[in-house]
Amino acid sequence: MSTLHVLVLAGGSGTRLWPLSREELPKQFLPLIGERTLLQDTVLRLVPLASAQSVRVVAGREWQALVRHQVRGILPGKSDPVVVEPVGRNTAPAIALGMAALRERALASDDDLVLVCPSDQVIRDEGAFREAVGLAAFAAEEDFLVTFGIVPSSPETGYGYMECGTVPWPGGTRPVLRFVEKPSRETAEEYVRSGRYLWNGGMFCFRLGRMAADLGLHAPGIGALFDAGLEAMLDGFESLPSVSIDYAVMEKAERVAAIPLDAGWSDVGSWDAVYEALPADERGNALKGNVRLIGGRDNLLYGNHRLIFG
DSSP: OOOEEEEEEOOOOOGGGTTTSBTTBOGGGSOSSSSSOHHHHHHHHHTTTSOGGGEEEEEEGGGHHHHHHHHHHHOTTOOOOEEEESSOOOHHHHHHHHHHHHHHHSOOOTTSEEEEEESSOEESOHHHHHHHHHHHHHHHHTTOEEEEEEOOSSOOSSSOEEEEOSSOOGGGOEEEEEEEOOOOHHHHHHHHHHTOEEEEEEEEEEEHHHHHHHHHHHOHHHHHHHHHOHHHHHHHGGGSOOOOHIIIIITTOSSEEEEEEOSOEEOOOSHHHHHHHSOBOTTSOEEESSEEOOSOSSOEEEOSSSOEEO
């Protein structure tokens, strides 16, 4: 039976949540919504799906100590979870580097499965998420490249979309017909009305050997370094192009399937998204931290240690 390994991608600057999240301390390392950081919530969400030792976090050199501290704060016995990116090179090189580390350090085989998740997302319905991962794993074992498509709740213009076929594939997946860039408002409204489009959630599941083959076919520079092993990949990482896994592989590959995910997902990419993710009182006010609100409706008050009146 295939073993499931997990790669958590902890890159990204999160500057849309300035001044709280910034290049010096991106949002994935902050307790934006609850008491734990987004990275910690992500790891705890994934550990029931794979053993704690099968979870790796791909992060830049400047974050390795912080990642170790935060992961060991919730999993005290965890071995070193960090796969260090020498430089930032977007998701395709990051995933290939994580795969090389899994193959060498975790003795992962080409038949094992890899689940890739960003470190900075909120998923409220963890039961629905686990069910979706189970379906994705089934399809990945059938040699599909699987992406998780978020069921759109509104015509958002800040997300990429996937157009999917209406006839289901194995395990309830839907064939991905094409990936589309962030649309205009009018186009997004049309997408949502059609029922054929899902938001691109940036999560993937695949058999390690299948993704390795597609990297070699569609992104040969990355694929060649991956085939050469972890040490070679680290040595040559800076020479790789900065390219997303969507553009490098998913948009070009055959047998790409989507799992529709309706699980209270948010990328917490703006202050509006933070407001939506926090619980609100009967007057529509969302409060976090040491804050006091006198009257008012539909406000977000966000504080840390200093008392804030609003």
